[in-house]
Amino acid sequence: MADVAGVPVSADEAARIVNSIGPAFEGFAPIAGTLPFDLEPASFVQIAANSAKNTGRNTGKNIGKAAT
Amino acid sequence: MSAEPALMSLTAVAQAIAQKRLSSREATQSCLDRIAQWQPRLNAFMAIDADEALEAADAADAALAKGGHRGALHGVPLAHKDMYYEAGKVVTCGSRIRRDFVATTTSTALRRLKDAGTIRLGTLQLAEFAYGPTGHNAHYGPVHNPWGLDRITGGSSSGSGAAVAARLTFAALGSDTGGSIRMPAHFCGVTGLKTTVGRISRAGAMPLSQSLDTVGPLARTAADCALLLGLMAGADPEDPTAATGPLPDYIAAAQQPLKGLTIGLPAAFYVDDLDPEVARILEETVAVLRREGADIIGVELPDQRQLTAACQLVLAVEATAFHKRWMIERPQDYGPQVLMRLQNGLAIPAVSYLEAMRWRGPALAAHLAAVAGVDAVIAPVAPVAAPTIAESDVGNGPDAESVIQRLTRFTRPINYLGLPSLAIPAGFTAGGLPVGMQLIGRPFDEAMLLRIGAAFQRAADFHDRVPEFG
Numbered sequence: 078m079a080d081v082a083g084v085p086v087s088a089d090e091a092a093r094i095v096n097s098i099g100p101a102f103e104g105f106a107p108i109a110g111t112l113p114f115d116l117e118p119a120s121f122v123q124i125a126a127n128s129a130k131n132t133g134r135n136t137g138k139n140i141g142k143a144a145t
Numbered sequence: 146m147s148a149e150p151a152l153m154s155l156t157a158v159a160q161a162i163a164q165k166r167l168s169s170r171e172a173t174q175s176c177l178d179r180i181a182q183w184q185p186r187l188n189a190f191m192a193i194d195a196d197e198a199l200e201a202a203d204a205a206d207a208a209l210a211k212g213g214h215r216g217a218l219h220g221v222p223l224a225h226k227d228m229y230y231e232a233g234k235v236v237t238c239g240s241r242i243r244r245d246f247v248a249t250t251t252s253t254a255l256r257r258l259k260d261a262g263t264i265r266l267g268t269l270q271l272a273e274f275a276y277g278p279t280g281h282n283a284h285y286g287p288v289h290n291p292w293g294l295d296r297i298t299g300g301s302s303s304g305s306g307a308a309v310a311a312r313l314t315f316a317a318l319g320s321d322t323g324g325s326i327r328m329p330a331h332f333c334g335v336t337g338l339k340t341t342v343g344r345i346s347r348a349g350a351m352p353l354s355q356s357l358d359t360v361g362p363l364a365r366t367a368a369d370c371a372l373l374l375g376l377m378a379g380a381d382p383e384d385p386t387a388a389t390g391p392l393p394d395y396i397a398a399a400q401q402p403l404k405g406l407t408i409g410l411p412a413a414f415y416v417d418d419l420d421p422e423v424a425r426i427l428e429e430t431v432a433v434l435r436r437e438g439a440d441i442i443g444v445e446l447p448d449q450r451q452l453t454a455a456c457q458l459v460l461a462v463e464a465t466a467f468h469k470r471w472m473i474e475r476p477q478d479y480g481p482q483v484l485m486r487l488q489n490g491l492a493i494p495a496v497s498y499l500e501a502m503r504w505r506g507p508a509l510a511a512h513l514a515a516v517a518g519v520d521a522v523i524a525p526v527a528p529v530a531a532p533t534i535a536e537s538d539v540g541n542g543p544d545a546e547s548v549i550q551r552l553t554r555f556t557r558p559i560n561y562l563g564l565p566s567l568a569i570p571a572g573f574t575a576g577g578l579p580v581g582m583q584l585i586g587r588p589f590d591e592a593m594l595l596r597i598g599a600a601f602q603r604a605a606d607f608h609d610r611v612p613e614f615g
Contacts, residue, residue, distance in 0.1 A: 082491050084472050094492045097546035104454025108504050120506030128513055129589035
């Protein structure tokens with residue numbers, strides 16, 4: 078893949094890369110390949126924004142005057 | 146007023162200058178005196194602009210004498226992580242590649258602080274391209290922790306943590322992509338605010354990962370962070386990702402009591418495999434919060450290891466994409482560890498990256514459901530106090546990534562979820578090293594974290610302790 082990207086690495090470096098990122102793939106394995114077809118990538122932004130609008134507890138946005 | 150102005154908080158020194166109880170020159174000279182004393186030991190500054198700072202201080206004093214008060218930080222000297230562009234100034238980004246790079250624009254965060262009246266003391270050290278959690282830098286040397294010169298500061302905002310801790314600047318900008326504000330805050334005993342993604346404009350800040358990068362302050366107190374956040378936050382036409390909603394009054398939030406709030410304590414992950422002293426300080430912090438009126442309840446969070454893994458996939462790919470041209474043209478100009486980490490990004494398939502990005506929404510929704518009954522969550526910033534520089538200097542060796550992962554274990558899940566988190570000094574080990582705790586909030590609810598952090602700091606004095614120049 079490094080060759081395809083135009084940034085070739087040595088065999089030692091390739092082995093080191095595999096060791097370095099292996100845990101990330103293992104950690105993400107329970108999620109990989111399980112996401113629903115219609116999941117919109119931008120849902121993260123929407124959920125964060127909605128949380129800011131709709132938080133029901135003692136949120137900071139209710140403290141003090143709005144400074145806009 | 147303190148006999149040594151540099152020992153004052155940001156809020157106090159700004160008020161003292163505004164009320165003409167202290168001149169900007171006195172405040173600036175006091176910082177410069179401490180910089181001259183500490184810099185040879187800490188290596189916290191990348192550049193020191195003493196003459197320019199004193200000249201600007203005199204101008205600020207002259208303006209004030211004529212009734213000209215520029216803003217909330219009139220005449221206050223500050224230094225920032227050397228990755229915020231300032232037109233006409235060299236911005237090294239902690240790298241050899243940008244050793245002579247002169248910015249042509251000024252970052253929005255920096256400009257807003259300058260508009261409030263701040264003075265430039267110089268620039269602060271950082272990990273090369275803000276890509277490292279320890280404070281090592283292959284080109285400019287490690288930054289040393291003022292609480293133990295053989296100890297790391299944490300990174301990547303290494304100079305910011307050390308300089309604020311040693312009282313060389315009243316506050317400093319940092320940036321947090323995987324823990325880079327909270328780690329130095331924890332290891333150096335200062336207060337650091339990682340903001341929600343989008344809370345502060347990133348225009349003119351060196352990029353590392355467009356999905357994870359955040360701008361935020363390191364300062365002595367939560368109240369100081371509130372002051373700085375209020376000045377920097379808000380919509381920015383230069384950064385379409387900056388949030389556009391109304392802002393709360395952060396300073397007022399930081400004056401509210403704890404009573405009536407509920408704080409969640411994770412039942413797992415953040416309490417697993419802690420150094421015994423970190424575990425003790427977590428218990429003591431919880432006890433203080435409870436005594437001050439907060440309810441503490443257990444919370445069951447979703448699997449944080451999956452969040453950590455997803456964060457690594459996103460960060461590695463985005464960082465590599467930013468750097469690919471230099472990786473081809475100037476690989477010899479990177480430090481070994483940073484080049485190694487950038488090479489890691491080459492081996493992650495696009496589908497894996499996009500899956501990690503698509504999962505962000507459901508992962509955030511699951512987190513918010515888990516914390517629905519609490520106002521914030523408390524957790525350690527890291528499982529240990531500052532390790533030695535020698536033991537964490539792993540370069541690009543086989544253990545490098547595992548050392549990095551261990552240090553950032555408790556910070557990366559928060560970056561993946563884009564949440565705000567306030568790191569506060571919470572205690573000291575028997576060996577005299579500071580330990581911080583992080584308060585984790587809902588998206589854009591920095592005010593809640595500042596409220597809790599400031600209330601804690603009214604009840605405990607760890608943030609007031611200053612390392613001795615021994």
